[in-house]
Amino acid sequence: MSHPMHDDIQEVLYTQEQIQQRVRELGAQLTEDYAGRDLHLVTILKGSLPFLADLMRAIDLPLTVDLMGVSSYAGIHSTGEVRVTMDLDETIEGRHVVIVEDIIDTGNTLSYVLRNLRQRAPASVKIVTFLDKPARRGSPLEADYVGFTIPDDFVIGYGLDWNQRYRNLPYIGILKRDVYAGPL
Numbered sequence: 755m756s757h758p759m760h761d762d763i764q765e766v767l768y769t770q771e772q773i774q775q776r777v778r779e780l781g782a783q784l785t786e787d788y789a790g791r792d793l794h795l796v797t798i799l800k801g802s803l804p805f806l807a808d809l810m811r812a813i814d815l816p817l818t819v820d821l822m823g824v825s826s827y828a829g830i831h832s833t834g835e836v837r838v839t840m841d842l843d844e845t846i847e848g849r850h851v852v853i854v855e856d857i858i859d860t861g862n863t864l865s866y867v868l869r870n871l872r873q874r875a876p877a878s879v880k881i882v883t884f885l886d887k888p889a890r891r892g893s894p895l896e897a898d899y900v901g902f903t904i905p906d907d908f909v910i911g912y913g914l915d916w917n918q919r920y921r922n923l924p925y926i927g928i929l930k931r932d933v934y935a936g937p938l
């Protein structure tokens with residue numbers, strides 16, 4: 755029997771297996787690059803939670819994790835106004851920070867987060883994003899580690915939402931236009 759949640763998907767972009775494979779590769783790369791350093795993962799809630807959970811277990815190093823709540827989307831639109839809903843628990847001063855993001859789209863969220871974190875004097879800051887959608891970038895912003903580069907479609911699943919829903923889809927899919935555009 756089909757399920758309404760899956761019926762809202764136009765196309766599956768990455769299956770659960772493809773996601774797991776790519777996350778393992780990213781974890782191996784970070785393990786190599788951060789060997790000998792204390793790695794501190796700063797995760798941007800809420801969309802990045804599944805990615806964090808998988809990525810941290812793919813990194814074979816001692817590491818620490820903190821969470822920062824940041825939100826700026828209403829439906830499929832970036833409001834351009836970035837809201838901090840929860841601050842970090844620990845100081846990042848003098849630490850080697852890797853920001854863990856699910857997607858970079860316009861770049862508004864991460865530009866804000868980078869400015870915010872750099873003021874706290876970390877030893878270094880790098881970015882890992884599972885998805886990169888360069889077509890909509892407002893200002894130049896590049897991640898140091900990218901899972902997949904995707905076309906200009908609104909995607910959901912593996913943490914990514916539309917109006918807080920679909921985060922629990924185990925794959926990444928393109929949301930059908932009529933779900934968010936409504937009846938014409």
Ligand SMILES: O=P(O)(O)OC[C@H]1O[C@H](OP(=O)(O)OP(=O)(O)O)[C@H](O)[C@@H]1O
Nearest residue numbers: 799800801825826827859860861862863
């Ligand atoms: O590059 P941008 O255009 O800023 O888009 C990327 C951001 O948008 C989403 O967050 P959202 O504001 O939807 O919050 P959420 O993670 O809680 O869903 C996503 O998780 C990224 O943080």
Ligand code: HPA
Nearest residue numbers: 859907908909910914915
């Ligand atoms: O394509 C997207 N899907 C879900 N959330 C997002 N936030 C920015 N872009 C997206």
